[in-house]
Amino acid sequence: MKALLVGEYREGKLLDSTYELVAFARELGAEASMFLVGSEQSLPRYDGTVYLADAAKHGEFNPGAHKQLLLEVIEKEKPDYVVLSHSSYGWDLAPRVALALKAAQVSEVVGVAGGSLVVPVCNAKLRRQVKPKTATTVVTLQAGAFGLPDEPAGTPVVEKVDADAAGGLEFAGYEAAEKTTVDLTKADIIVTAGRGIGKPENLEMIAQLAQALGGEYGASRPVVDAGWADHNRQVGSTGQTVSPKLYVACGVSGAIQHLAGMKKSEFVIAINTDKDAPIGEVADVLAVADVKQLVPALTEKLKAR
């Protein structure tokens, strides 16, 4: 079985998530090579062939061109699996390649079971096992699902790829995140408000619990998107990655993109009315209760100590 791994490169650097693709290939028992639009200055530590296209020429984000370059390598390698991260780069490029190959695509793979692939359904409340009907399958991997190999090592054999390829998009540069006023990454205690708090006025009770515990408050994405909290308080894949001693998730369902930002917390308490909420998977303690009742009660008792 052969896999072609599509490495990821951003702002001049190889992303570590590339190594998760290597871990997946090992789990599949596949013979793997890699494709990367990057530069020789930032190659993966990897024992195998890396088909390298020049990011300076083709752009870091240029899906039309990257698709064309990748298709040339696929033509040469004839892999059974083309493997990308389920990331802003991967989920954008994967369907373009899949359609060109008339191949099945399986997104956000979290496991392999025999010859089939396991993907989450409904916010990870259910799992689905799918089987592609095509000879080649394009997969994107959920971040963190296959881990990182211990110490990636090795020097790749580089094969250059080039093509005259255009695309209908013009990449006009990156825009960095706003400067943060609170630094959640340094907080030892974080109490996070999820959509379950119901309305913006209830953010105050979350802030008060955080204060009573001597910590900061954070927020899930919907709370930030609704303008109830500042973006620099957002925890998750598109927010902050935190690792406090204590994380209290209040009315947070535990979607994968949220977990990505907080699963390194030492001790997790979740307060949720839904006993089956996926946050239960990472919580040391799940209190099945209404945040609007339990949070003020807890704050009172902490203050009275």
Added chain:
Amino acid sequence: MKLLVCIKQVPDMESRFKVDSAGTWYAESDLAWRMNEYDEYAVEQVVQLKEQHGGSPDITVLSIGPDRVKEMMKKALAMGCDRGVHVKDDESHRKDSFEIASIIAEFAKDKGFDVIFTGMQSQDRGSAQVGVLVAEMLGLPAVTTVVDFSFDEGAITAKRELEGGLKAIVKARTPALVTCQLGLNTPRYPTLPNIMKAKKKELLSVEVGELLKVEELLTTEKIYFPEKKGGGLILEGDVGDLADQLIKILKEKTGVLA
């Protein structure tokens, strides 16, 4: 200017799910249904685009599914879409992303839409494929995961959201397709007068057989509940007791109340 927005009806994610009798999808009974969250941002964006252009653009909203999806389509019409196209398909939940995209592309191919909007993914399947596939099938540029959008003289400028707070600024000429991410805008609540007006708007019905020309590329073998990893303690009961128990746990298991 002609605009298309594609929306999907999904169950409320807080529902108690059950596996269906075939064991390959969730049972559709006893669920509360709503518009896919990502698609709400798409509908809002297309309506805003029309408002910015003096009402001349014409918005079609399309949804594939059983009759119940018409309820949700009425919400999109009440938000400001001009007409609905319901692709009637009782088996839409069994179709893979490739089939769904093919249906949409087949519908859109000769209609001359300037911009097509979709959500970046659905909340139930989460494949993030449909929008990009539609664009590729139609030979249009696609910008995915958009958190900021503007249109000016046949060109769109959008911000794509990347990981860790970074964004990429991307431009494309129309016709083009964008997939919308959470936070792109603030989806409006339809007002009562607009709900009344929406009742009079055209809602066409098309049989899926007229648009589906391809076969699925993958099959679902089974669907199941993940094994509980366990280890975690579940506390239930009176709120006062719960608070006491949590304080005890904080003292015993963490250093934070020392």
